Amino acid sequence: xxxxxxxxxxxxxxxxxxxxxxxxxxxxxxxxxxxxxxxxxxxxxxxxxxxxxxxxxxxxxxxxxxxxxxxxxxxxxxxxxxxxxxxxxxxxxxxxxxxxxxxxxxxxxxxxxxxxxxxxxxxxxxxxxxxxxxxxxxxxxxxxxxxxxxxxxxxxxxxxxxxxxxxxxxxxxxxxxxxxxxxxxxxxxxxxxxxxxxxxxxxxxxxxxxxxxxxxxxxxxxxxxxxxxxxxxxxxxxxxxxxxxxxxxxxxxxxxxxxxxxxxxxxxxxxxxxxxxxxxxxxxxxxxxxxxxxxxxxxxxxxxxxxxxxxxxxxxxxxxxxxxxxxxxxxxxxxxxxxxxxxxxxxxxxxxxxxxxxxxxxxxxxxxxxxxxxxxxxxxxxxxxxxxxxxxxxxxxxxxx
Numbered sequence: 579x580x581x582x583x584x585x586x587x588x589x590x591x592x593x594x595x596x597x598x599x600x601x602x603x604x605x606x607x608x609x610x611x612x613x614x615x616x617x618x619x620x621x622x623x624x625x626x627x628x629x630x631x632x633x634x635x636x637x638x639x640x641x642x643x644x645x646x647x648x649x650x651x652x653x654x655x656x657x658x659x660x661x662x663x664x665x666x667x668x669x670x671x672x673x674x675x676x677x678x679x680x681x682x683x684x685x686x687x688x689x690x691x692x693x694x695x696x697x698x699x700x701x702x703x704x705x706x707x708x709x710x711x712x713x714x715x716x717x718x719x720x721x722x723x724x725x726x727x728x729x730x731x732x733x734x735x736x737x738x739x740x741x742x743x744x745x746x747x748x749x750x751x752x753x754x755x756x757x758x759x760x761x762x763x764x765x766x767x768x769x770x771x772x773x774x775x776x777x778x779x780x781x782x783x784x785x786x787x788x789x790x791x792x793x794x795x796x797x798x799x800x801x802x803x804x805x806x807x808x809x810x811x812x813x814x815x816x817x818x819x820x821x822x823x824x825x826x827x828x829x830x831x832x833x834x835x836x837x838x839x840x841x842x843x844x845x846x847x848x849x850x851x852x853x854x855x856x857x858x859x860x861x862x863x864x865x866x867x868x869x870x871x872x873x874x875x876x877x878x879x880x881x882x883x884x885x886x887x888x889x890x891x892x893x894x895x896x897x898x899x900x901x902x903x904x905x906x907x908x909x910x911x912x913x914x915x916x917x918x919x920x921x922x923x924x925x926x927x928x929x930x931x932x933x934x935x936x937x938x939x940x941x942x943x944x945x946x947x948x949x950x951x952x953x954x955x956x957x958x959x960x961x962x963x964x965x966x967x968x969x970x971x972x973x974x975x976x977x978x979x
Contacts, residue, residue: 588743595740596949602720602733604946606797609717611939613710614924614932620710621666627698630667632690639668640838640861642692646670646685647835652678655836657862661878662689671700673865675833718801731801738794744783772955779948782941789938796922808915815911820901821891826866836863836870836894844897845872845890856888863894870894882925885916 612619621628643658656671668687674680682697702712702721712721720726750758763784765777783790799807838861846858849872857878862871871891875881889903905916920926924935 588747592740592743592747593953595736595743596946597953599733599736599740600946600950602730603737604943605720606717606730606733607939607942607946609713611936611943612713613717614936614939616710616714623706623709624698627686627696628667628669629665630689630695632688634690636662636664636689637668637692639687640842642668642687643670643861644835644838645692646687646694651675651835653680654831654865655838655861655863657860659860659880660842660858660872663879665689667695668692675831727801731798734794734797734801738791738798741783741787741791741794744780745787748780748784772952775948776952779945779952782945782948786938786941789934790942792921793935793938793942796918799918800922803918811911811915815909815914817909817912817915820903821864821867821869826864831865832868832895834895838870841870841892841894841897842872844892848899849874849888849890853888859887862889864891865894868894869900881928882920882923883928884920884926885913886920886925 639658639660639662643655647653647655650672652675653672654675656673658668658670662668667689670685670687672680672683672685683700685697686695687693688695698707700711702708702715704712715721718727718730720729722729748759748762749755752758762780765774765781767774769777842858842861849856849858853874856874856876858872859875859878859880860873862873863869864871869891870893871889873880874888874890876883880887885905888906890899891901891903892899905913917926920931922935924931924933927934
């Protein structure tokens, strides 16, 4: 006589959390693997913008940008690098001043002559100019704005919970614990494909558990950064006050040209006195608050190793110190906030960390495929077992069993 199947609530949760989030996790995993190569891929697809065709000594980025600023007084300069690799052009991000219009938000200046060689609009797209940015937005928001970001955040939350439940499900139900548990860490190549894929799903999940759980947590935190993560962290371990804690003042922006060279000199004098090994890497501005910032890293190129760069902000026209965004000297909450992107991208450990993230993306894709296959193969027997149990119920009632 068929027995009524017993439902394992944790197995049920793991199975259906995986099924509901599977498509979104697969999208995030595949696009995440591609984004590990975002910068070189963008440069290769748009070599006409990124690579100079001229030979000779590289021009100072500040000199090139200040000359561009003089020729285009109707534009705000948002950011540009202070160090450019040999043979590369200078990417300058701009926006129009009130009453002006622009064709491109990203302007490329020749790395040797400083002349404008082209530009492109900001934002995602599927042409070669914007496909890398499009991949990033697809990874983060499904190109759906806030609702897409929320969907991916909920999927990441399901991923996080599913990882922990899956880990629990590998615990043996009876002893000896270690002798029975270690088999879940291995893969047998001798059985049928269904058995192999079940072993692969469980073993790979155990071996990469810490990595994928960190990815899931950072995904949840970044997708709900302003709605949930920041308020929670600020309540427990608030960061130092910053100019961005309050709305920008409702005053007309200062339209005078910015003395980038002077701002860099003042910022570098202060930062190198505190951290002599750090090098100026990028200039940034916030026209609404009349701020100029200098970004500092250990090698002079923008990267997010450790907790990422240090930002030094000052008044754009006076050079007066305003704010230092330095997670290495801020609260534990600020350290946690600044660690999210370096952990998620792998840049916290340089190229080695990025390689680990790439492998974790491949592993996540594999677990999506193997988990779906295992569910599909077991679905038929489960349905048959439930059907047999339903058919046997009237017979047991009639016989009084």
